[in-house]
Amino acid sequence: MASVADHPILKGLNNAQRRAVSSSSATVAILAGPGSGKTHTLTSRVVWLVDEVGYRPQDVVVATFTVKAAREMMDRIGRALGGGREKKLILGTFHSICRRYLSAYGGKIGLPKDFGIADDKDSRGIVERVCKRLKLTLDPPTARAWISKQKAGGSEKESARAKKPPGKSLGLQELQTCYDEYQKQLERSNLLDYDDLLVRCVELLRKFPSCVSNIQSVLIDEYQDTNGIQYELMKLFAQHRSRITIVGDPDQSIYGWRSAEIGNLWRLLREFKGTEEVSLEDNYRSSQSILNLSLQVIQQDKDRYKKVLKPVHTRGSRPVLRKLKNAYAEADWIVCEMRRVIMMSGNMLTHSDVAILLRSAALSRHIESTLGKAGIAYKMVGGFKFYDRAEIKTLLDYLRVVHQPHNNDALSRIMNVPKRGIGEGTIKNLIEEAEQASMSLWTLLVKHCRGQRTAKTKITKHTEQRITGGLIRVIEDLRKISAHTDDVSGDSDGLVGLIHQLIKLLDFERFLKDTHPDDHEQRWANVQEFINVAADFVRDLEQTGDDTLPEIQGLQQSVETELLPRFLANVSLASDVQTGEDGENKPLVTISTIHAAKGLEWPVVFIPAVYQGSIPHARSEDQNEERRLLYVAMTRAKCLLYLSCPTYRSNSSDEPCELSSFVATISRSFLEKGPCLDRPVMEQIAQIVKRKLPSNEAIYGSLPSMYSPEDDFGCGPESEQDNRRNTSRQIGASIDAPPAKRPRLSAPAGGYDSSKELDWRKDYATTMEQSSNFTLKKSGTKTLHMLLQLAT
């Protein structure tokens, strides 16, 4: 026993955590609030199971919900385990694990070998088409949501959720027809949508349990987010030994809209008697006052499962609820306050210690442009996706057609890109015609152009030539190249070569210049970046050999040889592109959606737009979930937490804006303005972040003279002007100059002595200059490339 307690992995864990990590129970449920070290505990248990219990890494399944969480976990386990053994773990998001199993064993359940993955856009397009063709009176998005719900619910009737057939039985009938037709379409294009990955994997593991006969233990992170089908998957993965470890927090369940069922927790405890429950009660993250206030928010939910949260840190300063005139003032204030905090900490805190968390990605616009103008570098997490940029999407669609010519949707999207004189109507007709003849669009086109069959849709000679020469030819040439990339070990830049060739054949740079004269450089840079991403992918795959499943005796698995399908799958399943290694040099402020911020923490957190309609969102169905969302956001903060709310909406009509009901009743518990940041306060912060606070001399010496160390935004002599919207933006450091080519350095408003400004502004100058391109461009077009520019 004593030797067990001595294992290095248990060092630095508290008693409850140790109990969870080293538990010999078959099933372990770790329930704990934010900041209690849940993920750390889970990773430690993985290490424990491998190192101490002796399971082979390839016999352990670890499932997460986001790609980011999976990467993070892989990193952490790797560090603790060493020897690169973590790479053998079956670790990833549910979706990526399922994809792996399906490509290895999908043949057993009649799945074609080279199935593709239908992303959001594909599936939306298909549903729309189906609705139109069958003349259904359905709202396509609603239908799609319904279909997804059906799939995600799981097949076991545990969830007696026959609750809402939206509307009448007629509606239900239509939905069902739409569902069937949708599936038929997917099948025809050899595609699986996100939900299908899970559904089909359940089918596989149920019919062929031997695929997972090696699995010793299954671990699930963020368990409160599992939906019906994921619960089934979990059980199926664990079907041979029933060894399951889950960690979760019902208060942080924020994926109900994705059919997550909190009930899965009780279900687990019921179905697996003798589950050891461990609760982690110590909160290592936040100051007492942040924790108290977050608790006040979440406790408004009367039905919740109550948990203990014991702060280990000092009281800290009270969170702030700031009211501003409008969203512009709000953004300006954030910049101001952020600077104040950093200055008053004598740079103990930097930009990378600050996060701005948003209910929806669209809210980032004001903030991004204000940060840009203030010359503050930032990174945006969630929201925009690199792979969604038009030019990248086009290239990807070409690649998808190369891989799967029968993917009608991808083909129809690229048919007229670059322009080949085929209009929307023509494409629609052709698809329709192919549909009638039950062949794919590709087959129809090829047949037509070879003269084996004349399409009844009119195609002029000229366009026909362009299709033959420009499209069919390109695809077929590329397919030849692709065939040579077959073995991974051989030609290592096969994939990259393929992409290069594609770009060359399309004359893509010229195409971009022609179609986007204003910002073709941007877009071309994105294309270059895309090539880099592909190269990285190839390199990573060669290094890690990741993605493969352990061999099981007596079981034939088809080996994934081709690079292209793997790359495409990776793209569909990755929400963002890895920016990791590049961005770390410059401290960047993080802007993120709340959803994407789950599991992360920052010393300083801003939550703007805390108003009715944003949190809770106007379109949300579940108030409690919205409240939990706010709770998640608030509990990301370690030391300083700021909520803010504009009094007026800033879209054309200046309607008044109502404070979120979640904080309205407790608004008196907040400070109205940023706290005083004197020495004692800063020392508490230093203690929480475990850094050393610079001396008073160092802090105050570098302060601009006459600098007011208070949060007096909007109270100074300038405040009169703030009433006009356009001038209200000038607080952010650089904008009171007339519009210049490059943001000019000038004194912030508010009556400081501008002659002393130079010293402290020097730090910002470099980023400011580099960021000029990004502030002057339309703000929607920020790209990875720009971030890289900022970073280097």
Add this chain to the structure above:
DNA sequence: TGATAAAAAGTTTTT
């Protein structure tokens, strides 16, 4: 029939 210009409408969260 397709491309271009002008007008209109639309914005949650992720795999």
Add this chain to the structure above:
DNA sequence: CTTTTTATCA
């Protein structure tokens, strides 16, 4: 502020 629909012209 942007994407999608509609009208007009070639």
